[in-house]
Amino acid sequence: MVKYGVKLFYSSVRREFLAALRQPELWALLAWHDIKQRYRRSVLGPFWLTISTAVLISTLGALWSTLFKMNVLDYLPYFAAGNVIWTYIALQMNEATTGFTQFEHLIKQRRLPFPTYLLRLLVRSFIIFLHNFLIVILVVSFVGNGWSWVALIAIPGMLLLSSILYFISLGCAILCTRYRDMVPVVQNLVTVGYFLSPIMWKAESLPAQHSWVAGLNPISHVLDIVRAPLLGQVPALINWLVSFGMLAISALIATWLLARARNRIAYWI
Secondary structure, three states, X not given: OHHHHHHHHHXXXXXXXXXXXXXXXXXXXXXXXXXXXXXXXXXXXXXXXXXXXXHHHHHHHHHHHHHOOOOHHHHHHHHHHHHHHHHXXXXXXXXXXXXXXXXXXHHHHOOOOOHHHHHHHHHHHHHHHHHHHHHHHHHHHHOOOOOOHHHHHHHHHHHXXXXXXXXXXXXXXXXXXXXXXXXXXXXXXXXXXXXXXOOOXXXXXXXXXXXXXXXXXXXXXXXXXXXXXXXXXXXXXXXXXXXXXXXXXXXXXXXXXXXXXXXXXXXXX
């Protein structure tokens, strides 16, 4: 009887995920509306963020390549791709800390599947990523080695990264709604993750005794399934294995948290 109840409990969560996925016109259009509202009366809109990211990449790229005596033609595409991908990750994670509380008025007025709200945030972050991706296109085209067919591998890599990011942000949104002190904790962890991951520095530049910093960092593997193809390299098998492992673990944790909390979220906000 208990096993039947647990199975029924998680079956309802699965239906909630499916109900959210069946309404792309809802969360996709709302995400586009959010972008338009955020940058209304702005001439360049989200391209302001693209310009600031381009300035950051060009300035730090030139500085770090000079300080560490690296070839700027090799380092700049690496840094540009890594920074743009990380901006996508960081934006989604920071938004997820208020993933439900920022939609308090909707949650209290209408019953929508809770995964819908995080899909809305993910699409919103992805739209900004597409704007920033113009920087990668320009850098790889004019500074790097150009494009090859290997770059197409970045498409399934991006789908996998986005799936991982979605489930992690869903779990994060639930925890931050229940425990408000988690909001600054997550935001600080995102900042620390930037410096601990091979974005401004390369894994091969580490001394042998410190190579574990990149090897044991799951973010490093998730970055490489998208960044490596953009730079004309095929991601290593270990990158795919770690990424699929992260997807499975994050999906299980997010599903468990949603199963326990979905009837309480409206009261927590």
